[in-house]
Amino acid sequence: MSDMQNLSIGTKEGWQRVVAAPPQKRPALLTMRKIQRMSGSELADYNKERRLWHGNMGVLRTLALEALHEQLWDTIGSNAQDGARAKGAVAIEGDSNLGKSTAVELFAKEFHQREILENGALTDYGHERHPVVRVTLSGNPTVRDLNGSLLHYFNHAGRLRGSAGDFARRALDVFLDCEVRLLIIDDLHFLRWESADGTKVSNQLKYLANDFPISMLLVGVGLTDLGLYKQGRTFGKAVLGPTARRTTRYALNPFGDKEPAQRREWRTVVKAIERKLVLPNHVDGTLARSLSDYLFDRSTGYMGSLISLITRGCARAVRTGAEGLTEGLLDQVRIDVAAETERRQTAKLLRDCYPG
Known part of the structure; x- marks a missing residue:
């Protein structure tokens, strides 16, 4: 074994x-x-x-897991838009210990296997194909932390030195070379949207969705309450922002x-x-x-x-x-x-x- x-x-x-x-x-x-x-x-x-x-x-294929995977295949599995167009994202939220990450890992594995089966293990330019990238946030992440984690996934030589912008440009190059199609960001609840760094990271997520030819799968606890879908304030009330228009929300609940x-x-x-x-x-x-x-x-x-x-x-x-x-x-x-x-x-x- x-x-x-x-x-x-x-x-x-x-x-x-x-x-x-x-x-x-x-x-x-x-x-x-x-x-x-x-x-x-x-x-x-x-x-x-x-x-x-x-x-x-x-993984036990419960009714909830099967329903979630159907939604993921509808949204992410059908994202075939050209790279110049932003693709729909999915946000999965719910309490800890419900199996969110496990369900996402199983979907990501099947998605990875589909991409390799259809397109081969190497790109047309001879690079290794890596359809899936998964990163996890922790602490109080900054934009540099987020971009650095994308480079860390690939053990990139430029992951240790540089600005947030440097890291982003290097990550984009790697994503294009390896034809990454799905970016999973887990434990997104560590992001603090009300803080200055939180706002910057939130804007960075929009940048990734716009400029990287990827679908994003966001996972965390209480993402709605934390403000993932809100932007700005009008007469004291939070209003829905672009993320709400591009993201399909799915919640997992206890039995x-x-x-x-x-x-x-x-x-x-x-x-x-x-x-x-x-x-x-x-x-x-x-x-x-x-x-x-x-x-x-x-x-x-x-x-x-x-x-x-x-x-x-x-x-x-x-x-x-x-x-x-x-x-x-x-x-x-x-x-x-x-x-x-x-x-x-x-x-x-x-x-x-x-x-x-």
């Missing part, structure tokens, strides 16, 4: 490894007797295989449990995860039939929290020899603060409603 832990998709080399990597191969589901007869080294290898598998079981359809969708997701487990003592159907509500309460409907709970539960089950997931075992597993806090608040409400 391929170990892909030592890479960053913030560089072209790392991204190429992700795109070229074969699907993870599921380890064999051995019986407890066979596991107990293994030598120390055999057991260590088998447990490592399962740890890598459970940590990388693949719900109020309606029967929502509960069915949640059980479908849990069942899909359960089919991937490689634990000999796990009784198939336990999670979907008996622990579906428990898993919702623990994760509060957030995909990232659910995956963390399952992954850590599997690690504990293997390490302790339990080799199965039960409510008792999962109760010993701690996950993110938000999920744990909300769980305690829910439990308190239940105690207040049903004392004794």
Whole structure:
């Protein structure tokens, strides 16, 4: 099984490894007797295989993900305008731990593969074709930081010295040479639109959309509230700017449990995860039939929290020899603060409603 832990998709080399990597191969589901007869080294290898598998079981194609990808293919997948014309962008927003970046990565991988299949690995001028560039903002980014990150992706020799304008011109040259078609900017919420630097970076995004022959995919938390689509002020009220006219907004939300359809969708997701487990003592159907509500309460409907709970539960089950997931075992597993806090608040409400 391929170990892909030592890479960053913030560089072209790392991204190429992700795109070229074969699907993870599921380890064999051995019986407890066979596991107990293994030598120390055999057991260590088998447990490592399962740890890598459970940590990388693949992206679950939920209804929300499928709907998002349909929108992305409609907007970005159809952007075939000449380079002199600005292309439509997409902004994806929602709370942390909902799977935004994972969904975008899967789309970007498929987009990359389509571009290579249709146009070849090399451009007409013999340069490597890199259809996708992904950068992540952090801290309080300036225009120079943003432009520098575009050069860092390519490990460009000019990424260390120069002005913001120098970086932008160098990045444009590389994008043209490598025929980049999709620029993903993740964690855009770190941008502060109300600050001087925030305004400059916002203007820089407009420059990229106008002058680079790319589609942009913007990802972040609360982008609407932060002011991505607003520009200027008229009589004290913010008005929509050019970004609002060029950008398609899509929001990801947590799973719900109020309606029967929502509960069915949640059980479908849990069942899909359960089919991937490689634990000999796990009784198939336990999670979907008996622990579906428990898993919702623990994760509060957030995909990232659910995956963390399952992954850590599997690690504990293997390490302790339990080799199965039960409510008792999962109760010993701690996950993110938000999920744990909300769980305690829910439990308190239940105690207040049903004392004794």
